[in-house]
Amino acid sequence: MMRGITLQRLQVFCAVYERNSISSAARALGLSQPTASRHLRDFEAASNLTLFVLDKGRVWPTAEADALYSESRFLQDGIGRLETRIESLRQGTGAKLAIMTIGMLMPNVVSRAIAGLKDQMPGLRLSVDVTTADRQLEAMRSGLVDVGIMAGDVATDAETVTSLGHGRLVALLPKELAPAERVVSLNDVARLPTVDTTARGPVGRILDNAVRARGIAFKGAVMCNSLIAVPPLAQALQRAAVLDEFTANANPLPGMTICSLQPEIRFPILAASLSPSGSRVAMDSFVELVRSALP
Template identity: 30%
Template sequence: MDKVNLHRLQVFRTVFETLSVTEAARKLKLSQPTVSRHLALFERELELDLFDNVRGRLEPTWEAHRLYDDSNGLFERLHSVSTSVESIRRGAGESLKIVASTALCMSILPAAVGRLYHEIPDLDIQVEGGGLRSQVEALRDGTADVGVGGSMPNSTELRQTMLGRLPLVAVVPNGHALSHKTVFDLRDLEAHGSVMHNPNAPMGSLIADNLEQRGISLHRPLSSFTIPFAIGLARHTRLITVVDWLTASFFAGDDMKIIPLSKPLHVDLAMLELARKPARRSAILFRDALAEAFRNASRAFVY
């Protein structure tokens, strides 16, 4: 015998307690023949006689008494395990701390968090805004479980899930000298003022490297350390900024034109976790919800 069949063990214990196949069938909501069959199969599997029929009455054998005593508390423990599993599924006593870029916090992140909130009803969800550097620091010191924003190429300490690629676009105020363009060449920034980004952040670094490679010098640039703020600055200073299409679609508004770049540039949208930590169901469901929110935003966006 390799293992004990728990269902048949439960049948045995009920017959032992009631000393009646009929009463055991009633309590288990089974037919009498089904209870008798399970009991016979159980004795055959164990190679033990568990009951004697003495003048029409069932009498447990010594082996039956020992098996009953040894299995005491088993089903209570199984019930406790089942309760624990349900608690885990509902997220009881668990928190998921998320640090995401400001642009994502104000665009697709609310939809993803909303879905997660209903899928794991007892999960404590905490969301803060922060750039890539802040995300990595928070992951390292344990104040965050998940980071959402750009990627870190060649990092071995992070588990990175790529959710999509974000093409960069120019955002130009309506009425600007370049707002008539259907494609935008970064070289136009040599003659027109612009709002640029932190050169140490993924998007700012990508744009700065491209400008340097092409020998483009900016004309009177302003600096913005958050991407949505760059759009606000561009709006009120009548300057041009270059951001990802997702941020542009949520923040540009009808008073600004979104123009694709003539030489495409992309940044990655990624979810970050520490590689040394095991995968968590809550983080996996959040990743799936985030991917869905990104797909929905992608379908809705047109230049």
């Protein structure tokens, strides 16, 4: 492009040509009249041509302007198509994002992030599944998922792993056994009958490591392999349990109290993907929304 001829100056030229008025062109482009006049003067200076003449308050194109407009309107059409494409990308029109998440983060974190993403990109097509971190990684390798949300010490071969924040383990106790300050230690919980969680999952491994490091053992006898089942089972049996804060807070149960652990036991929350996605804008927005939704 000739030095000094910019897309904005070209747009001003075309708008003035079509309307025979600088003020009308300025309004159409959302510019002030002095700004539009300056762009038009700069365009004429760059082309070294007289493109308009002033007659009774109106501007009329010269033969040179006629020739330039017949060429430049194709550029205008291209700019219009580019603007339409940019807007469709912003809206997510035609794009698709496949999301997988672990169960504990679905009710209050991932669901809120998805709602925010749809507000930002209403045209985006979404698929959502809830499964373990291991199955998420298998789905990524098969090209079935764009981004996975995981927690705990996950061994992953993902190309991109983003730290989103942390979650905490908490204790769930029958109300009559909970201290007034709602703070307990693992040793305090170990003195009570408990509902244990399996060490197969990321949170279970973190709890198992913490228990082993302290040389204590829970009075279990009841083992639960599903985190979502721990709170109602603890309520029904009137036993204590240690689980993640998200599951504990998802559905507060009558007669049960959530207590903080001291010292605090935290675990990482991650977003993972294996390769660049065609929905990279949507993916990046979703990951940031998950980060914002975390406590």
